[in-house]
Amino acid sequence: MERWDLEFGQVELIQGTIRSLLDCVENDEEILVNQFSPSIYMAPSTLRDLSPSSFNPRVVSIGPLHREDENVQAFERRKASYLINLMQRTNSSQEEILKLCVQKVYASMERIKACYVWTKTYGDAEIADMMIMDACFILEFLFKIWSSGVEIGKEGVLLFQNVLYDLVLLENQIPFFILDELFRCTILKFNPNATLLELIRPVLATVNLFKEDIKIDNISIENAHHILSLLHQCYKPPRNIKKGVFSSRILSVTDLDRAGVNFKPNKDPTWLMGMEVKLYRFPCCFGSWNKPTLRIPTLKIHDSTEFVLRNLIAYEQSGLNHHYVTSYTIAMDMLVDTKEDVVKLVDSIVIVNNFGSNEEATNIINNICKEVIVVDFFYEEQWVKLSNYCDGYWPKNIARMRKNYFSSPWNMIALVVGIILFALTVVQTIFTIKSA
Structure with a gap:
């Protein structure tokens, strides 16, 4: 009896809800027929x-x-x-x-x-x-x-x-x-x-x-x-540019530099945001190895760079299928961890820093990608090439040695002092053996 009273009491409310939902469906169908969709909106x-x-x-x-x-x-x-x-x-x-x-x-x-x-x-x-x-x-x-x-x-x-x-x-x-x-x-x-x-x-x-x-x-x-x-x-890439799921991580500019990667501006690219990895064969003790150069479009960092990037990213994040500007900023964020990375890119003419402060430029690159989603990553092919190179025996060990012994003047001094002490110890041992 109680259940029947509840259903009976709610009949008008249920019917009103049904009418409201039908109105929404009809309005949505009208929108679909007109094929208009919002393109001007507040940023997420x-x-x-x-x-x-x-x-x-x-x-x-x-x-x-x-x-x-x-x-x-x-x-x-x-x-x-x-x-x-x-x-x-x-x-x-x-x-x-x-x-x-x-x-x-x-x-x-x-x-x-x-x-x-x-x-x-x-x-x-x-x-x-x-x-x-x-x-x-x-x-x-x-x-x-x-x-x-x-x-x-x-x-x-x-x-x-x-x-x-x-x-x-x-x-x-x-x-x-x-x-x-x-x-x-x-x-x-x-x-x-x-x-x-x-x-x-x-x-x-x-x-x-x-x-x-x-x-x-x-x-x-x-x-x-x-x-x-x-x-x-x-900034739209050509149709033949390969894209993939964002999966490969890459080392920072400083770490890539230690592994032997060079950085140069990508002049007259087919795609304005295109990055290329060029491999050059160099001889070494046991044959040869392919030393890569990463060519990157020269980014101008000044007062307007941040808001232009943010507006392009917001436009992409609000419903567009192709996230190539977002993809570029993600790639740059992976390359830049510290201001030393920016300094290296400035020296390589990959960044023109009109801010004057490399720290500010670093903050822009690192903060621009917060709260963004990457659907397609347009640099997967280049990142795979760099990862394969850095995982090689010589690049990996050279990078480790440069990081441990040549990353600062004190490390270099300690290495030189260590070598001198070792040499003196060897000499002293030889003379001790001869005089015995």
Whole structure:
């Protein structure tokens, strides 16, 4: 009786739960049909908590996620002047151009909404205003650089440079298809020779992590989610690059150096983040052995290196299948244990350290990989070659000897003193035997 009363009393609640679940299923099916998935979101909290400042815009807010931040409010009022300047470049009336832009945005409103994981509710009119204002600001800002050849990094353009860095933050983006649509409505109208990718090239070049130049030939605008995803594409490996499960550990730079491994910059690689192991045959007492050189792309470490890496990693960790930037940082973290490892890489021109402090550079490399997951490791083949070499008889024993006897001046002095004492003992023994 008691059980029947409970079931009877819960009938409405059960039916309500069923209706709620059915609504969720129907909504999910609608999302699947539309084939839209969020591409602009807050960085995973596990990564964001490690370095919140790496994900917050310094000067300008793009999109809705940081619109309320206090530090971007001053620049928010300046966006209108960029929009006006862009409109004045066109031959058509400003009203006609703005009307066309508004129509394009409203036609894609549902698709725009699906691109974000929203932290605040906005009406369609607010979203349209936001998209047009931000897109026109970006386009005018980039067009000025492209048309006038402004050099980035000169004295007096700190604000200008900070804006460029803000444009590659994961949480500070607008959908790329909207940027492209409004580019066609504005710049392409008065400059048919311009391309959106060429306009964005200075941003990519400025935030590039490596000494080798960014190549945009293989970038696909159709597959771009936003400007950060374009930068991510610049580091995409060729299809023939082998990847494996992250399994092989490797010695640090110092230990590899003791085993006889050389380090050199990987100049003009097929892949901007590519590492290569070259084996060279050297003679030794009992034949010969293959001495390797590890070629690594030259990493530029400066004020922006950490946040560019963190944003690329957060983008990968938020749902992408290919973790090649994460893979690179894991590889560097394995190679660098102490500042002595950084010193060796700086001496080998594998790292250009503009920080001045090798300890700070070491901390960046060691801390960047915390709380990250590696799905595919793109350096497994190189790591296996190095492991096989280091496990060989001669490299292993040479490394042990150099570590025990040549790792510090005191060890070397102790070794020399030991040899001298041993020699004196031998001489003394010989003379004692002869005089007996």
